[in-house]
Amino acid sequence: MKLKKIKKITGKLIVKTGLHIGAGNDNLEIGGMDNPVVRNPINGEPYIPGSSLKGKIRYLLEWDNGKFGLKIDKNTGEIKSYEPCDCGEPDCIICRIFGTSNTKTRKNDLGPTRVIFRDAFLNKDFVNNSELDSFIEEKYENTIDRVTAKANPRSMERVVPETVFDIEIIYKVYDCGDGGKKDEDYFEKLKRGLRLLELDYLGGGGSRGNGKIKFEELKDEEGKEITLPEKL
Numbered sequence: 001m002k003l004k005k006i007k008k009i010t011g012k013l014i015v016k017t018g019l020h021i022g023a024g025n026d027n028l029e030i031g032g033m034d035n036p037v038v039r040n041p042i043n044g045e046p047y048i049p050g051s052s053l054k055g056k057i058r059y060l061l062e063w064d065n066g067k068f069g070l071k072i073d074k075n076t077g078e079i080k081s082y083e084p085c086d087c088g089e090p091d092c093i094i095c096r097i098f099g100t101s102n103t104k105t106r107k108n109d110l111g112p113t114r115v116i117f118r119d120a121f122l123n124k125d126f127v128n129n130s131e132l133d134s135f136i137e138e139k140y141e142n143t144i145d146r147v148t149a150k151a152n153p154r155s156m157e158r159v160v161p162e163t164v165f166d167i168e169i170i171y172k173v174y175d176c177g178d179g180g181k182k183d184e185d186y187f188e189k190l191k192r193g194l195r196l197l198e199l200d201y202l203g204g205g206g207s208r209g210n211g212k213i214k215f216e217e218l219k220d221e222e223g224k225e226i227t228l229p230e231k232l
Contacts, residue, residue, distance in 0.1 A: 004180040011218035018158030035156035050117035057193040116170040126164035
């Protein structure tokens, strides 16, 4: 196995509806926000963790390819939960692109994880040209008591629509005796995953309208335009 080339995708991620990627809040203050978004600890600006992008795209591709693990109850034979794919098979799209446990990687000579998702920070031109005082909004949602019909409001933070983040994705192509053909083929699957994300949502509350995003101005390592598949 030999590293043949490193491919790169750069571009913009445009938030189309409010985006909530939670930071957690173990010490909630009186009057504080229930669900704050994750922020850069240096400047307080929102950002998108690479783990959020990687995890959601992996999830979408697992369902797209029927590649997820099943946790079965030994006594009843019923499915208890769906788990991330960790089969470790050499031809598995998921394990090859996103990685698997070290034991299975060594056993089947899968090699290193092919893809790296960088944290996505605010686009500088967007920040400099924006007239907004903040890129965060507060949104209130209600749960309704089914007996009393009383509303119980809960607050959450969201990144405002049309906010622009810079993305960078690194993809490694290895020659596994095939000249790198298989990894090149799977790179197309990664692009499909980006398109699936556009049609789904990122972060929390997607079924309630949050998290619609759009990729724009995608380019490769040579500055050439990258297009995502329209039809899936």
